[in-house]
Structure formats: structure tokens, C-alpha cells
Amino acid sequence: xxxxxxxxxxxxxxxxxxxxxxxxxxxxxxxxxxxxxxxxxxxxxxxxxxxxxxxxxxxxxxxxxxxxxxxxxxxxxxxxxxxxxxxxxxxxxxxxxxxxxxxxxxxxxxxxxxxxxxxxxxxxxxxxxxxxxxxxxxxxxxxxxxxxxxxxxxxxxxxxxxxxxxxxxxxxxxxxxxxxxxxxxxxxxxxxxxxxxxxxxxxxxxxxxxxxxxxxxxxxxxxxxxxxxxxxxxxxxxxxxxxxxxxxxxxxxxxxxxxxxxxxxxxxxx
Amino acid sequence: xxxxxxxxxxxxxxxxxxxxxxxxxxxxxxxxxxxxxxxxxxxxxxxxxxxxxxxxxxxxxxxxxxxxxxxxxxxxxxxxxxxxxxxxxxxxxxxxxxxxxxxxxxxxxxxxxxxxxxxxxxxxxxxxxxxxxxxxxxxxxxxxxxxxxxxxxxxxxxxxxxxxxxxxxxxxxxxxxxxxxxxxxxxxxxxxxxxxxxxxxxxxxxxxxxxxxxxxxxxxxxxxxxxxxxxxxxxxxxxxxxxxxxxxxxxxxxxxxxxxxxxx
Numbered sequence: 061x062x063x064x065x066x067x068x069x070x071x072x073x074x075x076x077x078x079x080x081x082x083x084x085x086x087x088x089x090x091x092x093x094x095x096x097x098x099x100x101x102x103x104x105x106x107x108x109x110x111x112x113x114x115x116x117x118x119x120x121x122x123x124x125x126x127x128x129x130x131x132x133x134x135x136x137x138x139x140x141x142x143x144x145x146x147x148x149x150x151x152x153x154x155x156x157x158x159x160x161x162x163x164x165x166x167x168x169x170x171x172x173x174x175x176x177x178x179x180x181x182x183x184x185x186x187x188x189x190x191x192x193x194x195x196x197x198x199x200x201x202x203x204x205x206x207x208x209x210x211x212x213x214x215x216x217x218x219x220x221x222x223x224x225x226x227x228x229x230x231x232x233x234x235x236x237x238x239x240x241x242x243x244x245x246x247x248x249x250x251x252x253x254x255x256x257x258x259x260x261x262x263x264x265x266x267x268x269x270x271x272x273x274x275x276x277x278x279x280x281x282x283x284x285x286x287x288x289x290x291x292x293x294x295x296x297x298x299x300x301x302x303x304x305x306x307x308x309x310x311x312x313x314x315x316x317x318x319x320x321x322x323x324x325x326x327x328x329x330x
Numbered sequence: 331x332x333x334x335x336x337x338x339x340x341x342x343x344x345x346x347x348x349x350x351x352x353x354x355x356x357x358x359x360x361x362x363x364x365x366x367x368x369x370x371x372x373x374x375x376x377x378x379x380x381x382x383x384x385x386x387x388x389x390x391x392x393x394x395x396x397x398x399x400x401x402x403x404x405x406x407x408x409x410x411x412x413x414x415x416x417x418x419x420x421x422x423x424x425x426x427x428x429x430x431x432x433x434x435x436x437x438x439x440x441x442x443x444x445x446x447x448x449x450x451x452x453x454x455x456x457x458x459x460x461x462x463x464x465x466x467x468x469x470x471x472x473x474x475x476x477x478x479x480x481x482x483x484x485x486x487x488x489x490x491x492x493x494x495x496x497x498x499x500x501x502x503x504x505x506x507x508x509x510x511x512x513x514x515x516x517x518x519x520x521x522x523x524x525x526x527x528x529x530x531x532x533x534x535x536x537x538x539x540x541x542x543x544x545x546x547x548x549x550x551x552x553x554x555x556x557x558x559x560x561x562x563x564x565x566x567x568x569x570x571x572x573x574x575x576x577x578x579x580x581x582x583x584x585x586x587x588x589x590x591x592x593x594x
Binding site: 226228229231232233234235236237238242246247250251326327 | 386387388407408412414418420422434435463464483
């Protein structure tokens with residue numbers, strides 16, 4: 061520990077003394093992205109590709125400003141976000157207790173495990189047409205898709221986290237007179253937290269997919285609805301703006317959960 | 331009083347994937363007096379760990395009884411603490427957090443938990459490492475935490491299941507000396523499982539030699555070497571004599587084992 065602290069201070073000193081020099085990997089990434097954007101910009105102008113189908117970075121940039129200023133962007137974003145967070149919150153409320161139950165009760169596992177696995181492996185999007193029949197083309201059907209998509213990764217990972225609890229730790233706790241509740245609160249919960257967060261991170265991806273595909277399939281509003289509209293209208297620039305918004309949203313959430321996972325996992329070297 | 335009385339003890343295990351039972355330990359009688367340090371030695375599979383864990387209340391007894399200070403053992407209790415072979419530390423808790431853990435589980439009421447835990451951490455020589463996590467410690471240091479956790483609850487009986495089994499020879503010898511120093515300061519009743527003959531002689535007042543199939547007590551040897559003991563006695567003539575006797579016992583058991591395996 062002392063050594064780590066000293067070396068950190070040392071790098072601090074050298075950092076202020078020398079000019080900042082980016083790592084080789086950073087330079088390579090920046091250059092490759094820059095080259096991509098330049099090629100994309102000039103390719104239609106030079107007649108290499110048809111600009112009607114590919115658009116250009118400059119057009120996408122202008123489209124982004126238009127979209128943000130007047131395209132009811134915030135209205136559509138609010139619809140999609142509501143669907144996302146409602147579905148995700150419901151999934152969290154149901155999946156964590158269900159995962160805990162499955163992880164700690166063998167009977168429950170025998171009962172629910174096979175259908176659960178079948179549903180986990182099958183993409184929940186195959187249920188989309190039925191959900192629309194049951195719940196209509198409004199927000200409810202998308203909330204349901206998000207819920208189902210997010211549910212299974214969290215259930216399965218929570219269950220795994222509970223089951224992977226080290227029997228030696230449970231035995232040590234019992235030797236000090238720990239009750240079943242003590243074992244759950246002090247060993248199973250902290251021990252499975254990293255697994256649960258992994259489940260949540262995987263669920264984010266599935267939930268974003270659920271919202272967008274659900275809205276693309278059939279809807280009256282939302283980011284997916286806009287994607288569909290501009291796709292049909294051949295407005296590639298605007299389509300790409302919305303696609304970027306979706307990917308930025310999913311990426312940000314994933315990074316946030318991953319950071320949380322990192323904090324929780326610090327105690328686990330492997 | 332914390333003397334241990336084991337009477338006609340038998341422990342059956344279920345064979346994996348069948349209803350068949352086999353006796354891990356059978357017909358064991360053993361007395362450990364208040365403040366005595368008793369080691370259990372024997373080849374692997376002789377049920378020595380099973381015996382120790384049954385005294386801890388972690389293994390169900392099939393026949394016979396175990397009493398501690400006259401009270402029958404039915405499960406774990408605050409009169410006993412176990413030092414496990416694997417340190418079994420919570421990886422998400424620091425050294426201090428782990429030593430506090432036993433106190434928390436026992437709902438300890440003897441004062442400030444952190445203060446009690448810190449004094450035990452000092453006793454095992456880890457005061458500088460109280461904020462470290464288990465993965466930042468060496469195997470020997472982890473076992474020190476394991477011992478501190480058990481001592482912190484101030485048990486009447488200390489049960490140790492091959493606590494130095496996974497350590498290298500040199501660390502093992504140092505830890506043996508440390509354990510003896512700590513034990514001699516308040517002489518708790520101690521039961522110590524090991525397969526290391528020298529370790530058993532060096533630490534114990536009595537050594538219980540166990541045999542296999544099913545696990546049973548072959549002999550109890552009284553080690554009347556004077557205390558406090560120092561590493562010099564390892565080279566004494568009487569120590570060598572004890573070593574010779576124990577070796578002969580264990581070698582006979584190993585020979586019997588090979589004979590039985592060939593017959594089977």
C-alpha cells in the first residue's frame with residue numbers, strides 16, 4: 061500500500077514536469093476515426109458512392125442541429141425514455157427477488173429453471189407481435205418488451221451469484237452462530253453483488269434494443285418511430301442522428317454500470 | 331469450565347449419489363482437560379477434521395455425545411471458535427472487518443467491537459495491515475487473520491483444523507511458534523488437527539493418533555516436554571523419541587491402507 065502511494069506521487073511529479081504525451085493507442089484511435097470521417101465526407105463528392113444513400117458527416121452534423129431545435133426530438137425522446145425506465149424498473153423489482161429465490165431454493169429451481177432458460181435463450185423480441193395484440197400499439201407494449209428483455213439476464217445472473225457463494229464462508233459464519241438471515245445479508249448479498257450488476261449491464265443492452273425495435277415494429281411516437289419515418293423518407297442524415305442518440309444512450313448507461321461493477325469488484329482480484 | 335468429553339462418538343456420511351451410509355468416525359472416546367492443548371494426527375481420510383468439526387457443532391453426530399463443560403453440543407456456540415484450514419475470510423472486508431465479523435455474528439456485548447478486534451490484530455502482529463483486503467495479504471498473514479477472528483470472540487475452546495496446512499515449511503514453523511506464544515498467554519482449551527508430526531509434538535500436551543476405516547482413536551500419547559517451549563527442543567533427544575513413536579504409528583497405518591487397497 062505504501063509502495064503504491066509513493067509511486068502514484070512519483071508519477072504526479074513527473075506528470076507536471078514533462079509535457080503530456082498521449083499513449084500510442086490513443087493516437088492510433090484518433091487517427092483512424094479522423095480518416096474514416098474524411099473518407100466519408102469526400103467519397104460522395106468524388107463520386108465513389110451515391111451520397112443519397114450514405115449522407116455526409118457535415119450533413120449529419122447540420123441535421124443534428126435541426127433535429128434538436130425543431131423535430132419534436134424531446135417529445136419522442138421522452139416517450140422512449142419513459143418506456144425504457146418503466147420497463148427496466150419493473151424488471152428490477154421482479155427479477156432480483158426471483159433470482160434470489162431461484163438461487164437459494166432448489167425446489168424453486170426445479171420448478172422454474174427449464175422454462176426460464178428457454179425464455180432466456182430465445183430473443184424476447186419474438187414475442188413482440190403477441191404483445192402488440194395484447195397491449196396495443198402504444199407505450200404499454202414497449203414497456204412489456206423492455207421488461208421481458210431486461211428480466212432474464214438479471215434473473216439468471218442473480219441466481220448464479222447466489223449459487224456461487226463460497227460454502228467455506230457460510231461454514232465460517234455458522235461457526236460464529238450466524239442465523240440464516242445473517243448468512244443471506246452478510247455473505248450471499250455482498251458476494252453476489254458483482255454478478256447482479258453484470259446482469260443489469262447485459263439487461264441495458266437488451267432493453268435499449270427492445271425499445272427501438274418495438275417502436276420500429278409498430279408505434280405512434282418515440283425514437284424508433286422517428287427512425288422508421290426517416291428511413292422510409294430516405295432522410296439518411298436524420299436517421300443517423302437518431303441512431304447516434306440511441307447508441308450514445310446505451311453506451312453511457314453501460315459505462316455507468318461497468319464503473320459501478322468495477323467499484324464493487326475491487327476486492328476480487330481475479 | 332471448558333473440558334471436552336467425547337463419548338462413543340460415531341458420525342455417518344451418505345455416500346455421494348446413493349443412500350448408502352459409511353462411518354467417517356466410529357466409537358471415539360476422548361477427554362480434553364481444561365487448558366490442555368491436544369493435537370489430532372493421522373493419515374488423510376482418518377476422520378480427524380470430521381471429529382474437530384463435530385466438536386465445533388458444524389457436523390451432525392450420528393451416535394454418542396460430545397459435552398463441553400458438562401453441556402451437550404448441539405450446534406455452534408459462543409464457547410467455541412474455529413480456525414479453518416482455508417482462511418475463509420470475506421474477500422470484501424478488510425482485516426479489521428473480518429476480525430469484527432465473528433463478534434458481529436455472536437452479537438458480542440463485551441464492549442467496543444472495533445477495539446476488541448484491533449487488540450487481536452495487534453496480538454497476531456498485523457496492526458499495520460488492518461485496512462488491507464485478504465487478496466493483498468500472503469497466505470501466512472491470512473491465517474493470522476483467521477486466528478485473530480477466532481480469538482476475538484474470547485472462546486473457552488479453540489478448535490483448529492490444519493490451520494497451517496497450506497503454508498510453506500518456514501512460514502509454518504514461525505506460525506507454530508507464534509501460536510504457542512499466544513496460547514501460553516491465557517491457555518485456552520485447544521484442539522488442533524494436523525498431519526505434521528513435529529508441529530503436533532512441539533505444540534501439544536497430548537497427541538491423539540487416529541486410524542482409518544472407520545476413523546478411530548489408536549492411541550493417546552502424553553507429551554511431557556516442559557513449557558514454555560522454544561524451537562531448540564526440536565533437536566532434543568526426548569523430542570526425537572516422540573517423533574520416532576509417532577512415525578511408527580503412522581507408518582503402520584499407511585501400510586495397512588496399502589494392504590487394504592490391494593485386497594479391494
